[in-house]
Amino acid sequence: MTKRLSPYRLGATLYMPATRNDIAGSILNNQIDGLRSIVICLEDAVSDADVPAALQNLRQILVALKSAKDAGLGADWPLVFIRPRDPEMGKFLTETEDLTPADGLVLPKFTLESLPVWWDIMKDTHLCMMPTLETEDVFDVMQMRKLATALLEHPCHSRIIALRIGGNDLMNVISLRRPRNLTLYDSPMGYVIKMLVAVFGSRDFALTSPVCEHIDDHDVMEKELALDMAHGLVGKTAIHPNQIAKIERALMVTSADHADALRILNSSQAVFKSQGAMCEPATHRRWAARVLEQAQIYGIAQEETQDGVRFFTANHLN
Structure with missing residues (x-):
């Protein structure tokens, strides 16, 4: 049985498109100060046309990381997660790639219906799971209670390091975008985060906070981080290295x-x-x-x- 990682090891989780050619170097050489976890994204951050190139680049990254680990390196690397596009891609990756250097998969558009599909893909691997809550049923508290109960009783429970809240996808469901000068908590996402904390937190699941996509507005970021901490969230998605230090500081006790x-x-x-x-x-x-x-x-x-x-x-x- 794979031991579940502490969700507090995630910190600021930096998403990087799998098409970037500097990912391996960033991990191997710890080039990004304070980075505790990284997600190599094959989903929203990669266009349909770029998927073949992204998969090829991912393979090269995995080969480089595997070679370094075989040489005894990697103890101080950030945690490495891969975000496949869908279950079909997840199945392809687990069957064709050596995922030894990876710590887990981020599962996009995760629902109660997709749980058995994802578990069939991952049950015989060492990989941890980070399901992302970002579909229409996330707004339904009854659906979330069913999902939380199912996860609590499912053998995948010990593999789930945290549940990720997909803020932008959830706002897209209701045809909104985060206001530029307000936090997510000032939008309908305020209700969603509170509800998810109540439903999943009461069952001892850890939750991470959505990204703040307004990269240069640090005032909004800091206000949002204070609210993230007040809601008991254990980390936050980052899309730019300049967000990492602020997230790390907010996570200090x-x-x-x-x-x-x-x-x-x-x-x-x-x-x-x-x-x-x-x-x-x-x-x-x-x-x-x-x-x-x-x-x-x-x-x-x-x-x-x-x-x-x-x-x-x-x-x-x-």
Whole structure:
């Protein structure tokens, strides 16, 4: 049985079209600072006409990574995922390519109906699964409850590192695009994210946040990241390297939360006051455990000042 990876190892998951010729070098040489996970995309990021070239390029990437791993390299590489176009392409990849260097597949347009199809493709591999929720039925809470229950009881459960929320595809379903000056939470996606957290989070599934496609508007990005963290999302899709550092910083645990988490998990008191807030171990214990796991990977944000300006640095736990 393949051991499920911690979803907190994903961080900022950078999507790169499989047609790019710099992917292997980016992974082999850790050329992108702070990158923890990468998705080599054969779906929306690749046009129909470019699919053959993308598949050929993917094969060359896999060969290069396999050769390096055979030489004992790869311990400090980002996690590598492949996003096939559809189940047919997923089947083709698992049957014809050596996917040893890959950690998993991102499953596009994932539904309850496609679950047995994808499992038949992946059950005999080592690959983890990251289903993407991005179809019309995602807006239906009853359908999502059925899917969550099915995944919880299915043998694939131990393979699912996280569920990805496909924001752009979901907005497309309702003929909308994210407003330029607002976060996703100010759109109908606010309801969707809250509902998915309630349905899947209550069953202990991790969820990742959709991409912020307005690459140069860092104010909107930071507001959205704060809301991502408030909703318990474990990572965020990135489409540009300049988004990675901001996502990493948002995933750092505050020193206040870390102190509360330690007290909650170690206290014999039923209720106590800490930093002006009530702490109740019986109801805050799961939150506290998550905080400590997150801090172990991303570190604790230390607030400092310089010339009157506030900024944060990471104090990593070892």
